[in-house]
Amino acid sequence: MSKILIVEDETIIRTALRKLLERNQYEVSEAPSVKEATTRYQLKDFDLIISDLRLPGAPGTDLIKLAGDIPVLIMTSYASLRSAVDSMRMGAVDYIAKPFDHDEMVTAVKRVIGKAKAGKLASQSTQTASHAIAGMIGNSDVMQDLYNRIHKVAPTAATVLVHGETGTGKELVARALHEESQRANHLMISVNCAAIPETLIESELFGHEKGAFTGAATNREGLVAAADGGTLFLDEIGELPLEAQARLLRVLQEGEVRPLGSVESRKVDVRLVAATHRDLRKLAKEGKFREDLYFRINVVQLELPPLRERGTDIITLAESLLQRYCTQFGKPLLQLSADAIRAITTYTWPGNVRELENAMQRAVILCEDEREISSELLSIDMDAAPFEEDEEGDLAFAARTSVGRNLRGQPQDAGEDLSLEDYFQRFVLEHQDSMSETELARKLGVSRKCLWERRQRLGIPRTRAASASSLAK
Template identity: 60%
Template structure:
């Protein structure tokens, strides 16, 4: 939850801004002038949103005083020159009044994300073998993951990691444990999908001798084995309902009872759970307890799939290739240009695990010093069907200037093209994306909308549940 300071002398605007930001899970404080803002210590916040014209000193005075906290300046359309001056003085951005709610929220999210990205570094992790390694990737989505790990690890709260199979959920759990206060205690990892349903309660909570057929001796469960440390339950969505009820008691009361025992034991365990399934949807069908879901989802970390990490795919491939070469004693192997292109364009439904397997296969099959696409053994990625001769191209997704190359759009004027493109794509693109595709600024996009009478489509707002 980000902390935001609003500096605005008009109470109506200030309170409206506060309500808007609080509805989107930000913690907000208010000030009516630079002097009042300084009393609240702006450096304690993640972002300062300040009006340009304030009683006494102008809002730009907060730029050096709040540093390194970014300052977002609010100004009217009539004073754009002042906004430009504010940017030159170090303001992170500006929003024009009267501002559009969606645009303001988008700007705030972008600034906060940029701020978090500058601070986030991949955490160091020690593998069970004792080998040190670092999480790989610098794309914006992974920067958010690193920031969430850094903030969550010392808090000693329950964590829910969500992501597709093969995205590295156990790696994140290991990073959280090793950066927590429990790092010297054990980390017990359990794959709930790999244990038969009839045995999972015994495995997790233990049993007494004679509790059931085959229980020839008492056994300590994995929850108790993690006492003082961290328990990582992978694929928790596969946990049977009876085991879910027992786990809920562990989270609520810190107590376990072995199967066949009448005594309860106190345990001090931090739980990290992971799943590739939608637990909330499972709770609606009765497959997962809603009360357990709420207990698990204190902090949530969403891992992006590999297909959404374009900037990282080849970097990850190079690191995994080096490890595979060492394992198979084939130092010096490299990916050919075609293989790198294949890896970059492939959708990777199995994520990092699939990439690792493909590279291992390539190292084994490669002849010479280069790994070629055939060595990787990837199934061909689906390609878009070529357009029929003479048919118009389906999208103007490239820059606006490409319209001149399309025979179907040769007779369109620039204004016609603008209107055609915006109306066709505004349901799928944000204002920022539209402006980038057209090669113009957001301000120019807004002005052309006004001139041509093109209304801006509003995305439907979700009602609070």
Template identity: 60%
Template sequence: MPRILIVEDEAIIRSALRRLLERHEYQVSEAGSVAEALEHDPQRFDLVISDLRLPGEEGTALIEAAAPAPVLIMTSYASMRSAVDTLKLGAVDYVAKPFDHDELLATVAKALENHAPSPAPAAERSASPPQEMIGNCTAMQVVYNRIRKTAPADVTVLIQGESGTGKELVARAIHRQSRRAKAPLICVNCAAIPETLIESELFGHEKGAFTGASAARTGLVEAADGGTLFLDEIGELPLDAQARLLRVLQEGEIRKIGSVETRHVDVRLIAATHRDLSALSKSGEFRLDLYYRLNVMQIDLPPLREREDDILEIADVLLEGACRRHQREGLKLSRAARRDIRDYPWPGNVRELENALERGVILAEGNLIHPDDLGLKPATGTHYPPAKKSAPAPTPETSDDEEDLSLEDYFQHFVLEHQDQMSETELAQKLGISRKCLWERRQRLGIPRKKSPRSRSA
């Protein structure tokens, strides 16, 4: 059913036109001014019918704002001059008031037929969430519209948001809606690869380029040739690798480690971070020229605590998936559990919500998941600093918490004491964990990473 937006300040005319169009199976929305029309996001409609004379801006202001949706202008100030001027500005057609119903319907049908999008663009113009993304709050509508507008434009995109907000889902949505959808999407977490290997992983190396390089290897940038490269947590990329990446963006060229030859690559880069790259560039931890190259289009993802209208919808979808995985179909959240989920601040965002629901599915007895099954305690809303002595009387649960906090105290003390003398890889080895786990605990405990000079990592 075609969607039409009517922009008319006279309510009687607006209502009459709406009834006429709805009788002929059109889906109609209304606005009384250009400003009100912009709140409806006119780009998602198949046609905009606007009066020329409106309070504030004239209806012709919508011609550009609604593009690529066609705009049909109507006015009681009918004259050849105004008709020509309106068409020159890009209006699809012009109708004089009072209009003949049959004539108007014919003009509307013609405008829709001449500007009917092909199936792919129609999907791109939709304001509904991209595949795998859930929620329709105002903040996410802004994200969806930015994805839709950004995806066809072959430019670099910087996605910013807290950990667990779904930055990779945004990258996948951009890739699927882009002209590169049939080419590969290569996803890389820069924090999960040791500093000594990151350049080799991204740009490749020749046989014998360094100790252990027993064969030539193609880098992930080259593997994404013709497609999209998604670099998550790009703020963790070492400075040397940043310089190489800048070369890729500026010249479209890569050079493998140990090679003297350059190779051309055609890659669209999407980067993501939870850190302030502008601040990092001022402190010298991130190249300012690379930041400017990355920040062509920016998409800011809201944290889950700012998506109150979406939290329960997301929880229901994640719960359904957890029930399928554990073969416990039919489980529901109790009223108290839904209230706690809605009110909890979710510092870990969607990832933390998913873990809580997984826990609830496993622990629930009967057909309802209760707050105790989710394990959402007030203390977990603030991860740092750890709570000290003013604790309630010991229970099995608080004993477990105290043990966890003592381990976190040890981790925090060890990292702060040795991070100036050890690399991230050495710290992880001493702690008996992976480098990715080290990075994740840093984020959870709020311990900033100290960049070591490259001369010391030889």
């Protein structure tokens, strides 16, 4: 049974969290401060430490150094996001923002403990430790898993299908597979199947004989043959016409290619790495992609995570890009402002790393400040941001306001098993007659959209008074 230490000064939150974790089969200890945690316990005896960022006396981040190799998960309000990011830089394994759902907390705990145990097993084994891929930045769990899979499959001759959204770096993965293979001394030929007209794709890939079609004035070697001995990277293979798919299947099955207009085939030794953002299985069922080719290329599939699922990797990426473009454009080394960090970490980045690169490049070019990049320069749609600043710098509905009190204003029994949803519900019911929706959201540290969604989930209708107040504002 994994052992967890909770360091939280508010008794009601600490007790509720302890009971939640105990229900999920964890052995839990608790302390109200860093001093008591280090006095009463040996931190090395725990598998995980969960600490509030703000504590009486020393801050929760002090536990990061004191705990050594024991992972520390920091709890913070949405309004303290900059501090949370700073704590990650100091070595916190992750942070979780209040208010959080029970499932969110349990998932985070399982992920952190699982990663820590996997790390210990890896360090005890003789297997080669994972290391980052050239050109790829990030140390999140999903990226570490991707690096490991690349290192495992690269030395083999297996065909690889790389799947990921636009801008996630599929060609970087293909390049890494080539450079870590035994074919590294030969060419890697990259072809964007979506960029070549359908009438020319077969000629480009497989070559043609003189006179094979109008305009074929000479013999021409195709890109498949040019990659002989090396790697052929077909980006957006889902856009390949069915006729070309049939020819590619022959290359993979027979190891030979026949140019257009030729009656002879030539042997080729090519390793195929294909990439797509589309669902090839679905396309195969719809008859838009050959099913036999799909099964042939889907030997090993590597999934590239979108930027929004890579946690604090996004800050590391943004800062790296910021430094690169400052150097490139002869600007002083700039920093990201607090509002820029908030914008970067809350935006969904549909264009992924490519979109982030464009945003950082644009911001550096347009920046007139010699110190910081503001969120306005990023041109990010902040309507998607799930939180707002709290003037008090903490989460009002948490332990520092009416949370922990009942509707009559009496202190709540610390032993009562209240969930964080209960705290949310109490605060809304207690204040919705006197606050607008915007004020409620700001005090709770969430967006109005998030407030509305939680109302729907918890069945808390808006009162007429609240609606009228909101309209009046």
